[in-house]
Amino acid sequence: MTDSIAVEARHVVKAFGQGDTAVRALDDVSVNIRTGEFFTLLGPSGCGKTTLLRLIAGFEMPSAGAILLEGADITTLPPNKRPVNTVFQSYALFPHLTVAENVGFGLQMLGRPKAEVAATTARMLALVKLEALAGRKTSQLSGGQQQRVALARALAPAPKVLLLDEPLSALDLKLRKEMQIELKRLQLETGITFIFVTHDQEEALTMSDRIGVMSAGKLQQVGTPKDIYNHPVNRFVASFIGESNFLPATREGDRYRLDCGALIAAPAAKAARVTLTVRPEQVRLAAAGDTDAIPATITNLVYFGTDTHCHLALSDGTEVVARLQSPATGDAGLRIGQPVGLRFVPEAIQVLED
Amino acid sequence: MANKGFVISRLPGFNPIAGLVFAGLYLPILILVVYSFNAGRSVASWEGFSLQWYAVAWENDAVKDATIRSLYLAASAAVISTVLATLAALGTTRRKAFGGQTFIYVMINQPLMVPEIVSAVALLIFFAMIKQATGYAGMGYLIAAHSAFCIPFAYLPIRARLEGMDMTLETAAADLYASTWQAFRFVTLPLLLPGIFAGMMLAFVTSLDDVVITVFVKSAGQDTLPTYMLGQIRRQVTAEINAISTVLLALTVLLLTLFFVLTRKKDE
Ligand SMILES: Nc1ncnc2c1ncn2[C@@H]1O[C@H](COP(=O)(O)OP(=O)(O)OP(=O)(O)O)[C@@H](O)[C@H]1O
Ligand SMILES: [Mg+2]
Numbered sequence: 001m002t003d004s005i006a007v008e009a010r011h012v013v014k015a016f017g018q019g020d021t022a023v024r025a026l027d028d029v030s031v032n033i034r035t036g037e038f039f040t041l042l043g044p045s046g047c048g049k050t051t052l053l054r055l056i057a058g059f060e061m062p063s064a065g066a067i068l069l070e071g072a073d074i075t076t077l078p079p080n081k082r083p084v085n086t087v088f089q090s091y092a093l094f095p096h097l098t099v100a101e102n103v104g105f106g107l108q109m110l111g112r113p114k115a116e117v118a119a120t121t122a123r124m125l126a127l128v129k130l131e132a133l134a135g136r137k138t139s140q141l142s143g144g145q146q147q148r149v150a151l152a153r154a155l156a157p158a159p160k161v162l163l164l165d166e167p168l169s170a171l172d173l174k175l176r177k178e179m180q181i182e183l184k185r186l187q188l189e190t191g192i193t194f195i196f197v198t199h200d201q202e203e204a205l206t207m208s209d210r211i212g213v214m215s216a217g218k219l220q221q222v223g224t225p226k227d228i229y230n231h232p233v234n235r236f237v238a239s240f241i242g243e244s245n246f247l248p249a250t251r252e253g254d255r256y257r258l259d260c261g262a263l264i265a266a267p268a269a270k271a272a273r274v275t276l277t278v279r280p281e282q283v284r285l286a287a288a289g290d291t292d293a294i295p296a297t298i299t300n301l302v303y304f305g306t307d308t309h310c311h312l313a314l315s316d317g318t319e320v321v322a323r324l325q326s327p328a329t330g331d332a333g334l335r336i337g338q339p340v341g342l343r344f345v346p347e348a349i350q351v352l353e354d
Numbered sequence: 355m356a357n358k359g360f361v362i363s364r365l366p367g368f369n370p371i372a373g374l375v376f377a378g379l380y381l382p383i384l385i386l387v388v389y390s391f392n393a394g395r396s397v398a399s400w401e402g403f404s405l406q407w408y409a410v411a412w413e414n415d416a417v418k419d420a421t422i423r424s425l426y427l428a429a430s431a432a433v434i435s436t437v438l439a440t441l442a443a444l445g446t447t448r449r450k451a452f453g454g455q456t457f458i459y460v461m462i463n464q465p466l467m468v469p470e471i472v473s474a475v476a477l478l479i480f481f482a483m484i485k486q487a488t489g490y491a492g493m494g495y496l497i498a499a500h501s502a503f504c505i506p507f508a509y510l511p512i513r514a515r516l517e518g519m520d521m522t523l524e525t526a527a528a529d530l531y532a533s534t535w536q537a538f539r540f541v542t543l544p545l546l547l548p549g550i551f552a553g554m555m556l557a558f559v560t561s562l563d564d565v566v567i568t569v570f571v572k573s574a575g576q577d578t579l580p581t582y583m584l585g586q587i588r589r590q591v592t593a594e595i596n597a598i599s600t601v602l603l604a605l606t607v608l609l610l611t612l613f614f615v616l617t618r619k620k621d622e
Contacts, residue, residue, distance in 0.1 A: 059525055079528040092526040096544045105540075106530035157531065 005071070006161055006193040007033040007056055012065035014051050025051040026062070027217035033161075033195060034210075035070075038187050040196045042204040043214030044240070049197045052214075053163050056195065058082050069160065080109070085154035087164045091146045093138040099149050100125065100134040106157035124152040127186065144175045151183075155190060164196045168203070180207055201241050205229065213237050229279075235352055238277045245283065245320045246352075247276040256351075260314040262294040265346060271353040280309065282348035283322035285334075286341035293341025296320065298334055310334060312342060383603070390596035407597040417598060420582040424562060427493065427578060431500035432508070432558040438501070439508035439553055440546070447516045463510075465503040473503065474570035481571060491573045499571045500561045507560045508553035511617055515549025552616040555609050562606065 014026040025048045033039045041049045054060045055067055058079035066075045074082055085106065093102050104121040112120075125131045128148035133141065138149060147167060154162055164183075168176045184207055187194045198204055204211050205225040212222045213236075221233045232238035235246065249256040249264070251272050256264050258276075266276055286293035299319070300311035303326070310322045322342065334340075362368065390408070394401030411417050442462050446455065465473065481495045523545070527537035565580045572581065579602060583595055 057529060059528075079525075080531045080533055084529075086526070086529045088522055088526060090520070090522055092520065092522040094523060094526070094541060105527070105532075109527075109531040109533075109536055109540075153530070 008068040040208035085159040280323035290341040424578040428561040431561040434501040435504035504557035
């Protein structure tokens, strides 16, 4: 992977409609997507992921801002002039063409010689393991097979960037896991930059080189999966990716006083009033009365097999969830209503200034 | 017996009424077809099986002439109206909703709403003016008139097909480097073809059996099959008319069957 930039969005705004009914689907989005990386756009429904993808593909024009491809401004270029291909959520395979004709469509439109079209089509079908179905009509394929045809069709013209809009959401869980591995393999083998849209956080964490988390038309945070999970920049990211505990606190010198009275060390912040966030797996239980532990009471225990979620209440009523590994005996000796102490793994505490 | 709710076929008298309606619809046609094979001159008494009236019609130069004119007229009108209807359907579906859309829609389907006799009189007067000015008295008037009233019949199936088409297919074509024309040529048009053929078929059949406008617009010696038959019946009724009608019926049924086969959703 190099550090050159494949796609750049510069202060992109996209508004639909006019006046009072206008919707800002994208609100000043700027992002650099590096050449050869697997970049995921992650966010809840309606946050603008598809809109950003459609702007990069050229199906829509931004209301303001610019889209650059390898440094060249392509903002007003029509889709058929952009070396960018899309895998549509509905696959959008041409029903009147065979599998091979679908895969060769892009090269044919580019006016490539017949022999080249045939050779590349064969290579692409081999890449997605569909050689045997080359002559079939696409209506005679299963969902997973249609998915592969859509991938092969989009990869065949060797685009600079491949856009994938929730390509796996129509597949059942088992097929989805298979296709996740398959996609990752294709990306490594072809070296093409992938921009992948999903609202499934697990999918994003396992597949991506970097993730851009979106909410309400704004890019909230861009970073590696580890970055995003361990250092969320705001409450939205912390709660959208995995689970988090949120503890209101007041800064006192270089430490923070929780509303229950406990004093905690954490990274420095500017604001006086902050929220501390800790992942449930970074909360440890201690004996009640332990001097440097925060007193709490167990309010609920939820068994999940490999681990148990222990719901706790601090003295001021703030709720904290601790994820504990279930012991081999199946009983950790915890009871609802039992007073305990709790500690946070110090380096796992994040300070949010919102 | 359990209450099965309202089922119309359970009402008393359903079967006799249904039988009567179907008899009313098809008995006259059945009699017409049967008597086309009558050996005698009479259209009222059966005198044995014969193909003589088909032979008589076949030998009749006026019938031959009218048949050729009818087919030529219907084919011209079908092609012209289908081309125009295809453009109209593309223009009304492949764009964002616009003000006056309903108005355009009504305008395109005008021939379905204006009484045919009114159109006929209007065309008669209008064409008479042109005839006087230019001196032209050929088939052009009939072709123009038929093309116009066939447009809605061609338009409706084409539009239905376009509306049922997945728009992302055209987006996908553009994404795969197809120009606007290529996307139309290689994606939209092939998917639209069944609708276009169906529209053409319907336009052909509609033109083939038109009487009112044709009678008003045609010049002397421009009889089509229906206007020829109308003229014959005024003079004397022979089973020759039955034979011609039966052939016309067979042709129409064939074309309409094709139409239904083409418009049936065979989800590919
Ligand atoms: N053509 C359009 N006209 C009007 N509003 C639109 C249009 N396209 C998108 N929007 C609005 O823009 C916002 C973002 O939509 P977008 O499709 O980008 O969301 P998304 O993140 O892809 O959501 P999902 O996960 O549900 O696919 C939504 O509020 C949507 O209603
Ligand atoms: Mg979307």
